[in-house]
Each structure stands twice: as C-alpha cells, then as structure tokens.
Amino acid sequence: MPKTRWGILAPGHIARGFVAGLKVIEDAELYAVASRSHEKAQEFTQEFGFQKAYGSYDELANDPDVDVIYVATPHHLHFENTMMCLQNGKAVLCEKPITINSKQLEILVKTARDNKVFLMEAVWTRFLPGIGKILQMIGEGHIGNLKMLNADFGFKAPYNPESRLFNPVYGGGSLLDIGIYPVFLSLLLLGYPKEIKAVAVKAPTGVDESVSISLGYESGALASLHCTFATFTTTDANIYGDQGKIQLRQQWFRPAAVLVSRHNEKQEEYEFPALANGYEYEAMEVMQCLNKGLTESAILGLDFSLQLMRLLDAIRKECNIVYPDYD
Ligand SMILES: NC(=O)c1ccc[n+]([C@@H]2O[C@H](COP(=O)([O-])OP(=O)(O)OC[C@H]3O[C@@H](n4cnc5c(N)ncnc54)[C@H](OP(=O)(O)O)[C@@H]3O)[C@@H](O)[C@H]2O)c1
Known part of the structure; x- marks a missing residue:
C-alpha cells in the first residue's frame, strides 16, 4: 500500500x-x-x-x-x-x-x-466499531422495528462571549458543536424526519446554550435529542425497537460498550476498545477511499452530510438561531 x-x-x-x-x-x-x-x-x-x-x-x-x-x-x-x-x-x-x-x-x-x-x-463516530455493530444488529432485526431514540450530549462550558463556543461569528452554540452528534445518530438510524420541533435556551450572545429536539418519522418512530453547554449530561444513547433495546454506554458518541437486550432475554454486552483514541478509524476510511480512487466515502458520503446540515438548519429555524454573517 x-x-x-x-x-x-x-x-x-x-x-x-x-x-x-x-x-x-x-x-x-x-x-x-x-x-x-x-x-x-x-x-x-x-x-x-x-x-x-x-x-x-x-x-x-x-x-x-x-x-x-x-x-x-x-x-x-x-x-x-x-x-x-x-x-x-x-x-x-x-x-x-x-x-x-x-x-x-x-x-x-x-x-x-x-x-x-x-x-x-x-x-468520526460513524466509523467506530461499536456503531458498525449496532447497525449490523438493527439491520438483522435484533431489536425489531425502531420505535424510539433518546440521545444527548452535554458538558458545562464556562460562558465566554469571545470563545468559539459562544461567539456567533465563530458559528458558536451547542447544536453545531455537540448537538450534531445526536442529530447525526437520528439521521443514521431513522433517516430524515417528517416532523421537527425544537426549543432552545439562548446565551446572551444569541447562540444556543441548550437545545431540546423532538423528531417524528413516517415509520411511526420518534427521537428525543438534547445538547447543552450548561451542565454535564450522561451523554448516552438508547435505541428502542418493538422487540428490544440497544444502549450505547457513556459517552455514546465513542461507545466503549454496547448493551443489547431483546424483551425477556438476557442482556448481551459487547466491548469496543479503540486502537488509539477512535479518530484513527475515520482516517483509515479516508486512506482506503484515496487508494481506491474514490472521491466520496460510501459510508459517510456528501449526500448524508447535506442531509445532516439541512436538518441542523431546520432545527435552528425552529428555535430562531441565526448566524447573521452566514445565513
Ligand atoms: N471530532 C471531534 O471530536 C472534535 C472535537 C473538538 C472540536 N472539533 C471540531 O474541530 C474544530 C476546531 O475545534 P478546536 O476545539 O480544535 O478549536 P481551537 O483549538 O480553538 O482552534 C483550532 C485552530 O484553528 C486555528 N484558527 C484559525 N483562525 C482562527 C480564529 N479566528 N480563531 C481561533 N482559531 C483559529 C488556530 O490554529 P493556528 O493559529 O495554528 O492556525 C487554532 O489553533 C471545530 O469545528 C470543532 O467542531 C471536533
């Protein structure tokens, strides 16, 4: 190679x-x-x-x-x-x-x-072995048809209006910085929603300190997602099917363990220690694509990123978060 x-x-x-x-x-x-x-x-x-x-x-x-x-x-x-x-x-x-x-x-x-x-x-989360495992299990019908997703990402960030987290000129706000992870998971598992509701608490700079998002799907599934700079949340994800559930253990966006349980059956646990810190998997995907002469990843292509960005736009629109320099 x-x-x-x-x-x-x-x-x-x-x-x-x-x-x-x-x-x-x-x-x-x-x-x-x-x-x-x-x-x-x-x-x-x-x-x-x-x-x-x-x-x-x-x-x-x-x-x-x-x-x-x-x-x-x-x-x-x-x-x-x-x-x-x-x-x-x-x-x-x-x-x-x-x-x-x-x-x-x-x-x-x-x-x-x-x-x-x-x-x-x-x-990078898309390329972690734990995420590959849940996609495989869901695809094989292990927990049945997906019905509910709960996922969050929160940490306490000291308020600094000049920092990249809070300054609108830098595209600050919890949604684009960390809310993108639960929104990504919803898109990966459930596709683009039919209904989008969102409520934000804004920092004095006008960007979102916290956002709560509810999504509804044609399939009848629902997603409830949260992100915040105001407190440390458990940052886990629970995926419920009509025959069981999958839990991605903290922090879910780099799951060290995946717990799977079918209704009335014993819980199975799968562990996924990273080779280094987890970023190596996305880099390996890039290198494999380049070696094959591909201009997009089949795993995380540009159409997916476009959908993700459109969904983030729609959530921002729901709670009136505007970046005057870019929108
Ligand atoms: N994948 C993940 O897990 C993860 C985690 C954290 C952040 N991120 C993403 O990575 C990006 C960078 O985040 P970060 O936390 O690494 O940011 P950071 O350390 O504050 O900034 C990254 C670098 O950007 C350069 N830069 C250029 N213009 C700048 C400006 N006007 N103000 C500040 N820095 C400027 C600076 O490098 P030079 O001065 O050396 O040119 C700076 O060291 C963000 O988009 C964030 O969403 C991803």
Missing part, C-alpha cells in the same frame, strides 16, 4: 487528538503542518514528527506532495479553508460541522464533485 501524506491545517485542540489517532496507522505519513504562526507549526511538527512546517494555510494547499488535508479550524472557517484546498486539487477531511449551513455545503459539494476531488466530513 502506498503511504498517504497527511497535511494538518490548523494545529489546535482537536488536531492534537486526530494526529494521536493517525500515528497508529502504518501507512499514514505525518507530512506537513500549517498554522497562521510558523513558530507554532514548527513546534507541532517537532512534537509529533511531521516533516514540514508552514506559516500559512495556502502554502500547505499548494504543496504538490500533500495527498490529503485535515481541516481543523473553528466552524466558520471550514468553508473557505476547504474551498481553497479543493480548488488546489487536494483531498479534504474537514472537521464537523463541515459548514455553518447547507447553503455553504451545497457550494463545497458542487466544487468537490465538479473537480473530482475527495471530500468527507469528520464525523
């Missing part, structure tokens, strides 16, 4: 986690790092063993030896950073949410498809 040369665009908090995952993949070459600060890029390069450090993002996008770029800037920059990479013919794995809204994503998807360049949203 040829090595895949990775470039890291923005060596911030999550980039550190992602690179820790990359390091366990034999065919992943830690090639280049680009920061707005050359000094910071050099420090990151030395710490993790990359080969090149750039003091601007466009130098990375113009390096002919980069195979794929991981975009890890705050949400509001994903559109312009990814666009620059795609226009330079670079494959991109972009952090979630891939854009602020579906209007931006439609433009990125068209650019990627017109230029036949690989693009994927870094919804």
Whole structure:
C-alpha cells in the first residue's frame, strides 16, 4: 500500500487528538503542518514528527506532495479553508460541522464533485466499531422495528462571549458543536424526519446554550435529542425497537460498550476498545477511499452530510438561531 501524506491545517485542540489517532496507522505519513504562526507549526511538527512546517494555510494547499488535508479550524472557517484546498486539487477531511449551513455545503459539494476531488466530513463516530455493530444488529432485526431514540450530549462550558463556543461569528452554540452528534445518530438510524420541533435556551450572545429536539418519522418512530453547554449530561444513547433495546454506554458518541437486550432475554454486552483514541478509524476510511480512487466515502458520503446540515438548519429555524454573517 502506498503511504498517504497527511497535511494538518490548523494545529489546535482537536488536531492534537486526530494526529494521536493517525500515528497508529502504518501507512499514514505525518507530512506537513500549517498554522497562521510558523513558530507554532514548527513546534507541532517537532512534537509529533511531521516533516514540514508552514506559516500559512495556502502554502500547505499548494504543496504538490500533500495527498490529503485535515481541516481543523473553528466552524466558520471550514468553508473557505476547504474551498481553497479543493480548488488546489487536494483531498479534504474537514472537521464537523463541515459548514455553518447547507447553503455553504451545497457550494463545497458542487466544487468537490465538479473537480473530482475527495471530500468527507469528520464525523468520526460513524466509523467506530461499536456503531458498525449496532447497525449490523438493527439491520438483522435484533431489536425489531425502531420505535424510539433518546440521545444527548452535554458538558458545562464556562460562558465566554469571545470563545468559539459562544461567539456567533465563530458559528458558536451547542447544536453545531455537540448537538450534531445526536442529530447525526437520528439521521443514521431513522433517516430524515417528517416532523421537527425544537426549543432552545439562548446565551446572551444569541447562540444556543441548550437545545431540546423532538423528531417524528413516517415509520411511526420518534427521537428525543438534547445538547447543552450548561451542565454535564450522561451523554448516552438508547435505541428502542418493538422487540428490544440497544444502549450505547457513556459517552455514546465513542461507545466503549454496547448493551443489547431483546424483551425477556438476557442482556448481551459487547466491548469496543479503540486502537488509539477512535479518530484513527475515520482516517483509515479516508486512506482506503484515496487508494481506491474514490472521491466520496460510501459510508459517510456528501449526500448524508447535506442531509445532516439541512436538518441542523431546520432545527435552528425552529428555535430562531441565526448566524447573521452566514445565513
Ligand atoms: N471530532 C471531534 O471530536 C472534535 C472535537 C473538538 C472540536 N472539533 C471540531 O474541530 C474544530 C476546531 O475545534 P478546536 O476545539 O480544535 O478549536 P481551537 O483549538 O480553538 O482552534 C483550532 C485552530 O484553528 C486555528 N484558527 C484559525 N483562525 C482562527 C480564529 N479566528 N480563531 C481561533 N482559531 C483559529 C488556530 O490554529 P493556528 O493559529 O495554528 O492556525 C487554532 O489553533 C471545530 O469545528 C470543532 O467542531 C471536533
């Protein structure tokens, strides 16, 4: 297998986690790092063993030896950073949410498809073995027809109007930052809903501190989803079918254990220790796609990301969360 040369665009908090995952993949070459600060890029390069450090993002996008770029800037920059990479013919794995809204994503998807360049949203949860296991069990009818989904994601974030979590200029708010995970799970398991209701509590900056979402489906299933920056929630997911239930144990978006019980039968537990920290699985998917010459993942394609972003738009519309700079 040829090595895949990775470039890291923005060596911030999550980039550190992602690179820790990359390091366990034999065919992943830690090639280049680009920061707005050359000094910071050099420090990151030395710490993790990359080969090149750039003091601007466009130098990375113009390096002919980069195979794929991981975009890890705050949400509001994903559109312009990814666009620059795609226009330079670079494959991109972009952090979630891939854009602020579906209007931006439609433009990125068209650019990627017109230029036949690989693009994927870094919804890493999709590639974890525990998620593969529940899809298999649900597909085999283990818990019958799906009826209810409950999923949450919450942590207490100190209020700082300038931070990326609360500043609307950065696309702040709990929905786009962490609510995207339960919304992703609902879309994966139940598809696009027929009915969407949502209530938000807003921070003084106007972005959502907390959101409660109720979704209804043609099939008769219901989903109840929550996200918040106001408190630590259990962050688990319960999937109920008419013949049993599946629990994804905390934190569900990186399930270490999956508990399955059919009505009146003994509960079975499956454990899923990650190879590293879990980010390695999405990176492996990108590399497999590139090695096969694919421009989209069959597991997490751009049509799925478009649906996810449209659903997030619709939830925001329900509770009047607007990003004046982007919507
Ligand atoms: N998949 C996951 O588990 C996960 C977890 C956390 C976050 N994320 C996602 O990853 C993205 C980045 O989150 P993060 O927590 O890593 O953010 P962060 O550390 O605050 O910022 C990431 C980097 O972006 C660059 N940057 C460029 N312009 C910036 C600006 N105007 N303000 C601040 N930083 C700027 C900075 O790098 P340079 O200055 O070096 O260029 C910064 O270090 C978000 O979209 C988030 O949703 C994903």
